[in-house]
Amino acid sequence: MQVAVIGAGAAGCFCAAEIRRRLPYAGVTVFEAGPKALAKVAVTGGGRCNLTNTFEGVSRLEEAYPRGAAVVKNAFKALSPEQTFQWWENAGVPLTVQPDGCVFPESQDAMQVVRTLERLMRQNGVQLLCGHRVTRINQDLTLEVQGLPEPFKADAVLLAVGGLKEEALRALLPPQVSVTSTVPSLFTLKIQDPGLNALMGTVAKDARLELAGSGISAQGILLVTDWGISGPATLKLSSYAARELARTACKGEIIINWLNSSPQEVRDWMHRTASLQGKKQLSGCRPDGFTERLWEHTLRRAGADRTRKWAETGKEELRRIENALLRDRYPIDGRVRFKEEFVTCGGVSLQSINPRTLESKDIPGLYFSGEVLDIDAITGGFNLQAAWSTGYMAAADICGKLARFV
Ligand SMILES: Cc1cc2nc3c(=O)[nH]c(=O)nc-3n(C[C@H](O)[C@H](O)[C@H](O)COP(=O)(O)OP(=O)(O)OC[C@H]3O[C@@H](n4cnc5c(N)ncnc54)[C@H](O)[C@@H]3O)c2cc1C
Structure with missing residues (x-):
């Protein structure tokens, strides 16, 4: 049983670690185009990583998430901001809350977040292949990957490539998946x-x-x-x-x-x-x-x-x-x-996914998490929270489906 995660960013690594924690017998391979995992997380929050928010100053989710609030609401049922806070503390990253509600590691060091996710992936047996750009996802869930002589066959695929430009995203995806135009935000x-x-x-x-x-x-x-x-x-x-x-x-x-x-x-x-x-x-x-x-x-x-x-x-x-x-x-x-600090507005259309599982409506077994979705937020830790929660939500559904095949 093989799960392929495309993109070793916040959403991809969180999801990969979580899948292996739940299903230790599943093979999980993360393909990363760049030379190392979590490169963006390392520079978030000016190197301090504003990894979530208390949401106390947010009366409606749309205020924090101008796009995708309804899906984020579902994702919070899988992993709420409070549970995220607990998740990181349990993983050995004590957190601190600023008066404005922004949450940072007590160490004020984004590298602690990076090292923790890397450690969890390693401990849980996730295979991480850096320098392996995925160039095409086919309908049958085979992936064309730079550096691999043959297409990689997966039972489930998570696309977590962050805020790609529209053309790059269309070139990667099967034509059934619709994409909304991408523009910068923040x-x-x-x-x-x-x-x-x-x-x-x-x-x-x-x-x-x-x-x-x-x-x-x-x-x-x-x-x-x-x-x-x-x-x-x-x-x-x-x-x-x-x-x-x-x-x-x-x-x-x-x-x-x-x-x-x-x-x-x-x-x-x-x-x-x-x-x-x-x-x-x-x-x-x-x-x-x-x-x-x-x-x-x-x-x-x-x-x-x-x-x-x-x-x-x-x-x-x-x-x-x-x-x-x-x-x-x-x-x-x-x-x-x-x-x-730009984030991307637009991406994989929320109309083309099941909002409760993040699975493609047209390509069963293909999932999406993080900024690649047409979800983005204002500053304050909300973008990373969306990455954690959508990564977790996809992991839960992938594991539920794969467990039935055992
Ligand atoms: C400078 C900066 C600071 C920020 N600070 C904060 C902050 O403090 N708090 C906050 O909440 N948000 C912050 N953000 C936004 C936040 O970092 C992103 O929303 C979040 O990282 C998105 O996570 P992701 O996993 O979806 O994508 P990413 O973290 O961008 O990861 C995507 C990964 O996919 C890889 N990839 C892309 N294409 C391919 C391919 N074809 N094949 C294989 N791999 C591929 C990329 O190399 C990358 O490693 C910041 C953004 C920036 C740019």
């Missing part, structure tokens, strides 16, 4: 505006970003950089609007609500300031959390006279200030990689 936005760029280093603690004309918005910490905008709110927006941004080659317009507030809240604040601190100049009273630089920039954007007294500021000028605070528009001039 990047920062380039904005060429000297006034904004001069605010480099400014942090808005709670901002809301909207991609103009799309109705798509994201809220959180906004960081102004010398090239544009970054920080959690920007990364979230790049994820939520990945397809829209790809369609326009990142040439849309961004609307910044610097306070994540409503017009009424801002009007109330301006009204209070004018009546309680009316003798002060506009530049002398700013919203809570605003730096002097950001406030001066806002007044310039509003075309307001910074020396005018609050009590003497007319309706029109106040309206312009409100606009600059809540609807500050900038043209987007492209995207920038965030610490090399």
Whole structure:
């Protein structure tokens, strides 16, 4: 009985180790194109590996998983984030939780995660073949593999090759498996505006970003950089609007609500300031959390006279200030990689798999896990959690099926 796992990444290695733990008599071979296993996991989280999240700040799974939340929900029934936490601690990797809910190894070392999975695969007798790229999966579950003289015949195949480009994925898969187009997600936005760029280093603690004309918005910490905008709110927006941004080659317009507030809240604040601190100049009273630089920039954007007294500021000028605070528009001039951390939106269509087993509807015995699926998440450990849970879910079904043949 042979199981072939294609891709020694997070999902593939987790699944391989789990299959052999459950079915020690099954042969499990992992084919990896690169020179070593888990190369990407080694660099996750800036080398610290943000391997899951407490999900405490997530009220709906769609917030964390803009694509694939329904399948992730099923996968969490197989292995929930809490069970994942326990799984890693049981495997000898004590974990620590940050105040923002991100979970890391206590050692703050991604290599501990890599070495643990490698050890489990070795102990469980998984055969790992690095430098063996799979070039084709045939309908009869034979694989064409670089470096092997003959096709490799498997009883079950797990495809866990991560975020491949659409053409590469189509070339690998039998034609029955449908693939949705792939585009990047999780990047920062380039904005060429000297006034904004001069605010480099400014942090808005709670901002809301909207991609103009799309109705798509994201809220959180906004960081102004010398090239544009970054920080959690920007990364979230790049994820939520990945397809829209790809369609326009990142040439849309961004609307910044610097306070994540409503017009009424801002009007109330301006009204209070004018009546309680009316003798002060506009530049002398700013919203809570605003730096002097950001406030001066806002007044310039509003075309307001910074020396005018609050009590003497007319309706029109106040309206312009409100606009600059809540609807500050900038043209987007492209995207920038965030610490090399891209994930892929798109991949194997969720319509072509059984959402409870991750098996292909058309090719029995062919399974999918991890980023190769049309599942991706915002930053915070959610992408790796999807890899662990979908890897585990596929392992459970593969083992259930193979056990029946014994
Ligand atoms: C720099 C960076 C940092 C990140 N940090 C985090 C983080 O801290 N937390 C988080 O949750 N997510 C993070 N992510 C995202 C996360 O790493 C991925 O979502 C996750 O690794 C996906 O796992 P996977 O197993 O599906 O794919 P991968 O880990 O990408 O593994 C796929 C493997 O398949 C191999 N392969 C590809 N094609 C073939 C082929 N034809 N034949 C054989 N092998 C093949 C590849 O070489 C690779 O080893 C980060 C991503 C990057 C790029």
